[in-house]
Amino acid sequence: MPAFDYPLEELKTYQGQNPRPGDFDAYWDKALAEMHAVDAAPERTAADFSSPVVDCYDYRFTGVGGARVYAKLLIPKSIPNGGCPASVNFHGYTGSSGQWTGLLALASSGFVVAAMDCRGQAGLSEEAATATLSTHNGHIIRGLRDGPEKLNFRSIFLDTAQLAGLVMDMPEVDASRVAVQGGSQGGALTLACAALEPRIAKAAPCFPFLSDYYRVWQMDLAERAYEEIRTFFRQIDPTHQREHEIFETLGYIDVQYLAPRIKAQTHMGITLMDQVCPPSTQFAAYNKITAPKDATIYYDHGHEALPDWDDRVFKFLSEWL
Template identity: 55%
Template sequence: MPLVDMSLEQLQEYQGRNPRPDDFDEYWSRALAEMRAVKAEVELVRSEFQAPNADCFDLYFTGVRGARIHAKYVRPKNAPVPHPAILQFHGYTGSAGEWCDKLSYASVGYSVIAMDVRGQGGKSEDTGGVKGTTLNGHLIRGLDDHPDNLLFRHIFLDTAQLAGIAMGFPEVDPDRIGAMGASQGGGLTLACGALEPRIKRLAPTFPYLCDYLQGYDLDLDPGNQELKRFFRFHDPQHRRKQEIFTKLGYIDIQYLAQRIRGEVILGISMMDIGCPPSTQFSVYNKITAPKSLEIYPDFGHEYLPGFGDQTMQFFLGL
């Protein structure tokens, strides 16, 4: 099998390297309490795009720290009520994508809700407000501030809040919710299932946001420069390295993984330099819920043939 990382045998035993903060559980209990105290002020606005088999809406809600979060909501016409719903999360810097991408699930009677990550390529707000550098990316946002101000903390909470909102819609069966996404979207899928454990099925593809220290030290991805630039400009001799990666441990998906209760199918590409396989296995090996792994030996951070069809078959079992 081609390798850019460890052997498959080593990966199956790998448990991750990034430090786990001692107060990790208290951190997320505090975060969830903040989220639950927010008045969501959900708004549905009929979109300009409509389809014969579905009603399409722009969905807005207020997340933590006052950010207004946007999602695309596609609701099938003439489907039984209540029916299942799929939450979709996009890759880093992207957006919820095209309306037409959601219609395949609407055609089988499933609602689809695709979230724009705050401050990235869609309509969701990033309200900012942290001390220290923001440099050029979201991963380092808040590293010089209190851990409660890490931007990805807020993004993870947005996914859980969105799931709760979907579960409250009268047309949606709260016991038949799935979540999916690739790269950043794969990480957010897992975060959503961990922070809202009522999610029944999860289909992440090569998840990002895992085992940051391992990814940094492997230094395989020339396009992932945020942490490298942070150290070059703000800690050139790495005197704060332990501190920085421990703080990133609060938003490391591997340490949320044991909270997942839904069934997981994970697609992984063994030649992935964007999200190295070992970082993904650090999460997969910690999931205690029912799980399965689909391995693509010759593929990188790219389209995985057949996994989309397999994912739909997986969700048709909701």
Template identity: 50%
Template sequence: MANDKVEDLLKYTGISPKPDDFDAYWDRALKELDAQPLDYELVEADFQTPLAACYHLYFTGVGGARVHAKFAKPKQLQSEKGPGLALFHGYHTGSGDWSDKASYAAHGITVIAMDCRGQGGMSEDNFITKGTTLKGHIIRGIDEENPDKLYYRNVFLDLVQSVRILMSMDQVDEEKIAVHGCSQGGALTVACAALEPRVSLAIPVYPFLTDYKKAWEMEITSSAYEEIAYYFRFMDPLHQRQDEVFNKLGYIDIQNLADRIRARVVFVTGLADTVCPPYTQFATYNKIQSDKELVVYHEYGHEYLPYLGDRVMQELLKM
């Protein structure tokens, strides 16, 4: 039965719309980012280990927000430049503990782990938008006429800027850049690899922020997508703006970015996921045109996946 389900999922291409000017929208956004300097500040962290030097890294994102990331680099001198890894965190949380970043750095991998604006970390959200901000960030800016006001537009650009900073560092080989995260972090992994084609390896795990209309039609009112249902309930109970809303969400739907990816992709999913339903995830996976591998956990959902951490480390050490 599980294999039959995978066969069906591999045929699914999503139902959420893609705006007609989608490519122009992101090309214009990237031009704005190109004008943003890569200047950053490093502040030594209290957490240190014999093998990893740890810092708070700050940069200015588009719109002037001060964005924070955890940064860890190997202490031991390397004869050659080594790989770089950008880690992206789950929804509502932050960049997490230092220990996992230090572990990668101890293996010669330079790590940056960005806090998304206004979530559980130290990054500033200085954006002012019309309309509700109740329940979450997907709908932040949805009532603005200009889709440039969508919250995730600037977050996606922050991802690219963080990776460009990583690539600019003396000890990092810009041809060996990996991105990785779970849930929201999985979505950001896809978005970053799509918008920065020099990324060489992407490992998204049960990604969020994809095929919004499908998630809504599945009546996901107690999961990561619940804010869409709350939006209609509070702001548009007659659904007079339904087509407009889903079209606008198409600008920040990662399935619409997936065909831009040039990196090798190791895509991880659990078939029992009720938080980010597999259909929504496969809407993205099936649009990836680069070299890709699907890793399926048949009895697992939106949770800890055994052996995955080991697999990620092995992939990074092969770069």
């Protein structure tokens, strides 16, 4: 088998290299307390899209820092006794929640579906209370010079957990049957959400981003999705005097260290030829999940559309139907 990373048997036990902050758990406990103190003020308005079997809404809530966060919300017109299962979906880096039609398969099958736009990326969520303009990328390093509490992905991770909790509180939803899913950045957010909202019952991440940053650096793959890390060093610390400090700060938003909190049954897609999110970084997160889990390994695929993956996720979730 062609390979550019560790052999598969080593990957199956790999535990990551990025430094883990000593106060990691306290950091996220404090962040969650801040999130729970926010008045989310959720709001549904009819969307400019309709379906004969699903009601479609533009959904907004207030996240940490006062930003209004947007999600597409699809609710089946027929609600069974006990409520519907739900899926909370997350998109890839710099993107958005996509088109309504891409969400209809699950929704028309009986799922409530919420698809979140990440702050400041291509969708409709605000980056901060006073800014709505997309900044495309740079979200990994945003706040890196200002201390761990200012990291942009801290807010985005909290948005995922807050949205999942709001979905669980919806009268149309059976809170015991809520799943999360996504690929790349969406895979990272799937892991973060399942970690920070332990009531999540199922998680389906695929080739997760935002894991084991130092391994990416070590492999000289800080390009494309991770290029901003190289840019940060070039502009801010060109002699790498603060290298350990910088990677340790990034450790607060490293999903491999959130993974042990996950209680959801997890099915993960892993790609062994992935030079955007290298397989070792994917396994660093997967190997730390202690909840029931399994993985589909794509031996010859990289960071790309994967054969049958969407069907596998649908089958995994539709066991609830």
